Amino acid sequence: MAKVAREMVEKAGVNVDELLELLVNNAAAELTTFYYYTILRVNLIGIEGEGVKAIAEDARIEDRNHFEALVPRIYELGGKLPDDMKAFHDCSACPPAKLPKDPTDVKALLSVLLEAERCAVRGYTHICNITAGKDHRTYDLALAILHEEIEHEAWFSEFLGEGPSGHFGRRTPGESPFVSKFLHP
Amino acid sequence: MRTFTREELRKHRGQNGAPVYFAYKGKVYDASASWHWRKGKHQVIHEAGQDLTEALASAPHGEDLLARLPVIGVLVD
Numbered sequence: 266m267a268k269v270a271r272e273m274v275e276k277a278g279v280n281v282d283e284l285l286e287l288l289v290n291n292a293a294a295e296l297t298t299f300y301y302y303t304i305l306r307v308n309l310i311g312i313e314g315e316g317v318k319a320i321a322e323d324a325r326i327e328d329r330n331h332f333e334a335l336v337p338r339i340y341e342l343g344g345k346l347p348d349d350m351k352a353f354h355d356c357s358a359c360p361p362a363k364l365p366k367d368p369t370d371v372k373a374l375l376s377v378l379l380e381a382e383r384c385a386v387r388g389y390t391h392i393c394n395i396t397a398g399k400d401h402r403t404y405d406l407a408l409a410i411l412h413e414e415i416e417h418e419a420w421f422s423e424f425l426g427e428g429p430s431g432h433f434g435r436r437t438p439g440e441s442p443f444v445s446k447f448l449h450p
Numbered sequence: 451m452r453t454f455t456r457e458e459l460r461k462h463r464g465q466n467g468a469p470v471y472f473a474y475k476g477k478v479y480d481a482s483a484s485w486h487w488r489k490g491k492h493q494v495i496h497e498a499g500q501d502l503t504e505a506l507a508s509a510p511h512g513e514d515l516l517a518r519l520p521v522i523g524v525l526v527d
Contacts, residue, residue, distance in 0.1 A: 286494045358493075360485035390510035391493055 266343040270402070274342065277399035284395065284403065285344035288335055290358040291388050292346070295332035297354050298381055299325060301362040305374050308364060313371040317424055319438075321378060324417040326439025328385075331410045334447035338406055359384035375425050382418040389414055412443040452523035454478050456501065459525065463499035464490025471523075473501040474516060478523035501525060 275281050302325035309318045339345065347353045354361075362381040365373035389411035396404040419430035441448065454471070459478065462471035469482045470490045481487035481498065490498040496505055506513060 283494050290494070355488075387510040388493075394508070394510065 267341040271342050274400040274403070279396065279399050281342055284392075284400070285339060285342055287358070287388075287392055287395075288339050288342075288403070289344060289346065289353075290356050291385075291392065292332050292335040292339065293353050293357040294359040294385065294388065295328045295335065297357045298359070298362055298385075299329040299332065301364075301381075302328065302378070304364050305362065305378060308368045309371065309374060311369070311371075314374075317371060317375065320420045320424065320434075322438050323435045323440070324378065324382070324420065327413050327417070327441050327444070330439060330441045330444050330448055331413070334406060334410065334444050337447075338403055342403075358388045372425065375421055379418065379421040379425060382414055382421060385414040386411065386418055406444075406447055409443040409447065413441060451521075452478075453526045454523050455526055459501070460499045463497060464488075470498040472496075472498045473525040474503050474506060474513065476525050477521045478525055479516060479519040480522045481519050484519060 271281055274284070302321060306318065306321045306325055308314070309321055336346065347356065359381060362377050365377060367373060389407050392407040393404060393411060396407060398404075416430070416432055419432060422428065423430040435442075454473070459471060459473055462469050464470035464482070464487065468490075469480060470484070470487045471478050471480055471482075473479070481492075486492055487498060492498075496502060
């Protein structure tokens with residue numbers, strides 16, 4: 266734990282235990298999303314599915330990066346991950362992004378992906394709101410993740426024909442242009 | 451439609467098998483089946499069994515998300 270780092274956040278008026286619960290719940294959402302997106306990704310087959318594979322893979326790896334980036338901050342603030350992985354799954358801030366009943370329905374798969382990203386956008390917006398101006402490190406981290414979740418949402422929304430995302434795609438899968446500074450090679 | 455006083459609403463906080471209800475703008479919603487309201491809490495800080503009308507103002511979502519939940523009553527003072 267980073268004792269003084271935690272004290273600074275407490276002194277700024279943030280309930281650190283509540284913040285930690287939010288960070289753990291969102292870390293759970295990231296890791297479970299990585300797992301469920303793996304299943305969604307392998308089911309994106311056929312001509313229709315082929316077009317979505319790459320974008321789903323980018324989001325999948327970046328969500329894993331988000332989990333990796335959150336873990337150090339949780340421990341810095343004096344928190345920890347649950348000892349039991351099943352309990353970790355069940356505390357996820359977002360519902361499991363499960364494969365739809367018809368796994369060949371690419372639109373349905375996209376809707377699951379989109380809803381997962383929208384949940385994440387709301388979750389990190391909330392964390393940004395409560396840490397802005399008070400917990401600079403968590404805010405910086407949550408904001409970085411939020412940037413990427415917003416891009417993920419825009420990608421899937423575009424695929425569903427809701428409008429242009431304005432993005433030009435990643436250069437490499439899992440590039441994490443915003444979160445990468447928090448990842449240690 | 452069923453009516454709830456604030457005291458009655460407080461009994462539905464998702465504890466000991468009780469359903470998860472909350473009120474918003476006079477309507478009582480059943481969030482028992484919602485992943486976001488497991489154990490009667492939402493986003494760590496919001497507890498069920500109360501009127502959350504004011505709380506929504508600072509939420510990272512609008513009231514449109516409440517359309518996903520069944521309305522099962524009205525709140526009466």
